[in-house]
Amino acid sequence: MNTYKNTRHAKFLLNYHFIWIPKYRKHILDNPKIKQLTLDTINELADKHKFEVLATEIMPDHIHLFISALPKYSPSKLMNIIKGTTGGRISKHFPELNIKVSIWTRAYFVATAGNVSSETIQHYIENQR
DSSP: OOSOEEOSSOEEOOEEEEEEOBGGGOOGGGSHHHHHHHHHHHHHHHHHHTOEEEEEEEOSSOEEEEEEOOTTSOHHHHHHHHHHHHHHHHHHHOGGGOOSSOSBOSOOEEEEEOTTTHHHHHHHHHTOO
């Protein structure tokens, strides 16, 4: 987890801890089907965009995601990809939620983690329940 990664032109270790919430803190994430769709979509995006999911916890009203990403993606670009794709799929598969514009708020939390605190963040996320 805390090993440096390589591309042709870079050696890096970029770990991000993201937290984001549904609009109005609605408890849509306690639905097992929405939770599974969200997890499956995040894992699919990880394969497509070559980031590694280190830890994930989906709570009824927010999501923790800890990833290791390539330097070509800024944190805001990663959130745009993840929130946009997961929100779109939730809206498509669950029209009964009557979502007007977006599932998620525009806001999110992000913190970077180096060698020392990665285990701490992973332990925190895994012990949310």
